[in-house]
Amino acid sequence: MSDDGQQTGHERVPSRQRRRFPGISSRAYEHPADRSALVALRKLSGFDTVFKALSGLLPERSLRLLFLSDSVRVSERQFQHLHDMLLDACHILDLEKVPPMYVNQDPQPNAMCIGLDEPIIVVTTGLVELLDEEEMRAVVGHEVGHALSGHAVYRTILLFLTNLALKVAWIPLGNFAIMAIITALREWFRKSELSADRAGLLVGQDAQASMRGLMKIAGGNHLHEMNVDAFLEQAEEYDAAGDLRDSVLKILNVLPRSHPFAAVRAAELKKWSESRDFQRIMDGHYARRDEDKDTSVSDSFRESAAAYASDVKGSKDPLMKLVSDLAGGAGDLGGRVRRGFDGFKSGPPTAQEEPTDEE
Numbered sequence: 001m002s003d004d005g006q007q008t009g010h011e012r013v014p015s016r017q018r019r020r021f022p023g024i025s026s027r028a029y030e031h032p033a034d035r036s037a038l039v040a041l042r043k044l045s046g047f048d049t050v051f052k053a054l055s056g057l058l059p060e061r062s063l064r065l066l067f068l069s070d071s072v073r074v075s076e077r078q079f080q081h082l083h084d085m086l087l088d089a090c091h092i093l094d095l096e097k098v099p100p101m102y103v104n105q106d107p108q109p110n111a112m113c114i115g116l117d118e119p120i121i122v123v124t125t126g127l128v129e130l131l132d133e134e135e136m137r138a139v140v141g142h143e144v145g146h147a148l149s150g151h152a153v154y155r156t157i158l159l160f161l162t163n164l165a166l167k168v169a170w171i172p173l174g175n176f177a178i179m180a181i182i183t184a185l186r187e188w189f190r191k192s193e194l195s196a197d198r199a200g201l202l203v204g205q206d207a208q209a210s211m212r213g214l215m216k217i218a219g220g221n222h223l224h225e226m227n228v229d230a231f232l233e234q235a236e237e238y239d240a241a242g243d244l245r246d247s248v249l250k251i252l253n254v255l256p257r258s259h260p261f262a263a264v265r266a267a268e269l270k271k272w273s274e275s276r277d278f279q280r281i282m283d284g285h286y287a288r289r290d291e292d293k294d295t296s297v298s299d300s301f302r303e304s305a306a307a308y309a310s311d312v313k314g315s316k317d318p319l320m321k322l323v324s325d326l327a328g329g330a331g332d333l334g335g336r337v338r339r340g341f342d343g344f345k346s347g348p349p350t351a352q353e354e355p356t357d358e359e
Contacts, residue, residue, distance in 0.1 A: 145199020235267035
């Protein structure tokens, strides 16, 4: 329903009043790291060739037929509450064409937006059963945000290349080339999840529900045993934990993942929900699609770089602190690096060290 109470193209909008964002551009909510990673991905050697080749080869019709035949399509007659949420999300973000949405039998809580020409949204039964209405609304908004941002194309290619890499693992050179692109795609996709989380918040307009959903994805349906504030404290502890060794281990842990860690996502979303940028969007001041053609790529890249610099400066992570000190010209950096990596030393202990059972 529109602001003046008249029916619009999106009908059956749920009753709770939510602010709508006519003509909103995905630039309004995209995380700066998302844009930077996508620019880096497109510059990766060989990516354009692979992208063009796969765009013509990927069996998109096969994907649609698969979900049509082996999943339940959301509609007014099936999963009506999800259908209403989908219409609501498209109405709020002003996405004119409502993507088809399917529920797939899978106990693993998950959702995705895939497709080349037109996006398809898929949610698993595990996710539907795990989340309450407001938490699920944020997830549907998250996936609609992916559709508005055009993320579905790259997600589809990532799925295809991941499967292809398994089939050609015995070809060293071929596997190396594919894995380089997969690694870059995963890095971008992890950043794109932060953007889509923001879209989910714009749709649900309930920060607590968004963070509860992420907490449930991490800890299951035991809400009476969990606490959002305590969950966010975990993210702060994770950011500040340990020394340079832990910073390296964090990077190694996240590399094979398609999504950032749930606690980190919740902390990022909370920070954005309290920011001036979020409040400006809620007040109606945001980038619009009709301005996209006039947007400078170099300006966007500078904004991303500035955001990265700010994040590094404010981070409690030991490696990020070291990077910040390097930029600021702090002294005794060599000594700090050596002390940070003392735990990686091998060989017999020195006279000052107590021998232990392990290296």
